[in-house]
Amino acid sequence: MSQYRTIYHGNFIHTPTPAKLEVLHSALVCVGPEGVIEWIEEDVQGEMIQDISGRYGIDLLDGAATAAVQVVQIPQGEFVCPGLVDTHTHAPQYPNIGLGGALQLLDWLEQLTFPEERKFADIEYARQVYGRVVERGLGFGTTTCCYYATTHVEASLALAGICLERGQRAFVGKCCMDRNCPHDYVETTEDSIQDTEKFLSAILSTSSSSSKSLAPLVQPILTPRFAISCTPQLLSSLASISKTYTPPLLIQTHLSENLAECDVAAELFPDSKSYAAVYADHGLLAPGTILAHCVHLSDEEMDLIRDTGAGIAHCPNSNTHLSSGCARVRTMLDKGVKVGLGTDCSGGNSPTIMTAMRHASDVSRFRSFVDQSTSSLSLAEIFYLATMGGATLCRLDQKIGSFAIGKEFDALHIRPVSPTLWAQKGDSEERLFERWIWGGDDRDVADVWVRGRRVAGSA
Numbered sequence: 001m002s003q004y005r006t007i008y009h010g011n012f013i014h015t016p017t018p019a020k021l022e023v024l025h026s027a028l029v030c031v032g033p034e035g036v037i038e039w040i041e042e043d044v045q046g047e048m049i050q051d052i053s054g055r056y057g058i059d060l061l062d063g064a065a066t067a068a069v070q071v072v073q074i075p076q077g078e079f080v081c082p083g084l085v086d087t088h089t090h091a092p093q094y095p096n097i098g099l100g101g102a103l104q105l106l107d108w109l110e111q112l113t114f115p116e117e118r119k120f121a122d123i124e125y126a127r128q129v130y131g132r133v134v135e136r137g138l139g140f141g142t143t144t145c146c147y148y149a150t151t152h153v154e155a156s157l158a159l160a161g162i163c164l165e166r167g168q169r170a171f172v173g174k175c176c177m178d179r180n181c182p183h184d185y186v187e188t189t190e191d192s193i194q195d196t197e198k199f200l201s202a203i204l205s206t207s208s209s210s211s212k213s214l215a216p217l218v219q220p221i222l223t224p225r226f227a228i229s230c231t232p233q234l235l236s237s238l239a240s241i242s243k244t245y246t247p248p249l250l251i252q253t254h255l256s257e258n259l260a261e262c263d264v265a266a267e268l269f270p271d272s273k274s275y276a277a278v279y280a281d282h283g284l285l286a287p288g289t290i291l292a293h294c295v296h297l298s299d300e301e302m303d304l305i306r307d308t309g310a311g312i313a314h315c316p317n318s319n320t321h322l323s324s325g326c327a328r329v330r331t332m333l334d335k336g337v338k339v340g341l342g343t344d345c346s347g348g349n350s351p352t353i354m355t356a357m358r359h360a361s362d363v364s365r366f367r368s369f370v371d372q373s374t375s376s377l378s379l380a381e382i383f384y385l386a387t388m389g390g391a392t393l394c395r396l397d398q399k400i401g402s403f404a405i406g407k408e409f410d411a412l413h414i415r416p417v418s419p420t421l422w423a424q425k426g427d428s429e430e431r432l433f434e435r436w437i438w439g440g441d442d443r444d445v446a447d448v449w450v451r452g453r454r455v456a457g458s459a
């Protein structure tokens with residue numbers, strides 16, 4: 001943890017609500033030694049910095065004091081925005097990125113995905129892959145990530161350890177699956193539960209925060225793979241485990257991604273009214289539950305998800321790549337369902353939320369062409385999904401996702417340099433932001449901060 005306060009001066013852009021992109025012009029944002037925002041002032045011209053800091057008890061002229069305060073100028077033509085939140089990805093599948101687009105979900109799992117995940121029994125292989133996954137994610141500006149790992153406890157703990165070491169805020173799940181999987185990549189129900197307990201106690205004992213007032217940066221998330229690969233007993237046991245913690249542990253699973261998958265789920269759980277109801281019936285729908293995909297939900301299922309407080313990780317890149325379908329995100333939002341974005345590698349073929357934002361926009365436009373009755377998502381809504389929306393799914397909306405006093409400083413410094421980003425002198429901040437979202441890439445991500453600590457960046 002830094003000993004210093006840092007005062008950032010420049011333009012900040014965020015979406016505290018989906019309704020509007022908000023620009024904090026020439027803002028002074030003071031980040032304390034623990035990485036928490038202590039105060040914010042807007043419209044501060046350079047010559048006022050000293051005065052305003054003085055009002056907060058910081059004397060920038062006093063040599064001894066200034067040694068403990070750093071002032072960072074964000075030049076005109078650059079800006080700071082909240083870090084990106086990836087609410088659903090599979091770290092062990094990154095070596096398969098780009099493959100499998102000719103397949104649909106169930107064949108893709110069988111032919112490509114399970115064989116790759118099996119390799120994570122080898123801890124050295126796991127460390128090598130996971131190191132690259134986390135490094136690239138941070139470079140793209142993913143400051144918070146919800147990871148599926150594999151069934152292997154040691155490798156899952158290695159992923160958690162790497163996130164902690166590199167400074168990425170993360171939820172890491174040891175994957176649970178006790179049926180309908182290959183004989184050499186499946187667990188017994190008992191092993192799955194026992195290994196989950198082992199994983200939880202190890203991760204909870206190593207990831208505790210260095211500060212009493214801050215939650216651990218890396219936390220466990222219970223991970224029943226999906227209804228098809230879990231027995232009712234396993235689903236219920238994981239729900240019970242979640243509830244033995246205060247607050248209950250987060251849970252992630254897949255729901256209603258592909259029509260063939262929905263048919264199998266209906267056959268396996270004939271007593272449940274719907275696929276979403278399978279999870280509700282086993283106690284798995286709660287405010288900390290993240291449901292990936294949700295492409296083929298009925299209106300009643302959306303209502304059920306909203307009423308339980310669970311949220312949806314929209315993974316548009318994956319849903320197109322695996323020909324799963326186009327999720328009805330406008331309807332979800334209109335109904336008040338929580339939604340965030342996920343890269344879902346390697347169903348998705350891009351590990352950055354920048355691509356997820358672009359595909360979310362495209363998918364919403366396609367839906368609006370076809371449905372006629374729904375409108376496409378605005379730029380502000382898309383960015384909200386990538387930041388505050390994701391934070392809300394992870395129950396971190398009071399801590400990250402936008403800039404406010406008391407929130408932790410998870411942020412990106414954007415300096416437009418990539419050749420696809422045609423920034424022009426005199427561009428307004430909104431215009432520059434728009435150019436970056438649709439035309440920029442990780443070369444423009446000059447600095448990445450998580451909880452105030454610089455963890456990556458191209459600068």
Ligand SMILES: O=c1[nH]c(=O)c2nc[nH]c2[nH]1
Pocket residue numbers: 090105109113225226254257318344347
């Ligand atoms: O996109 C997906 N990726 C997976 O690994 C998976 N497992 C079950 N359902 C899944 N969907």
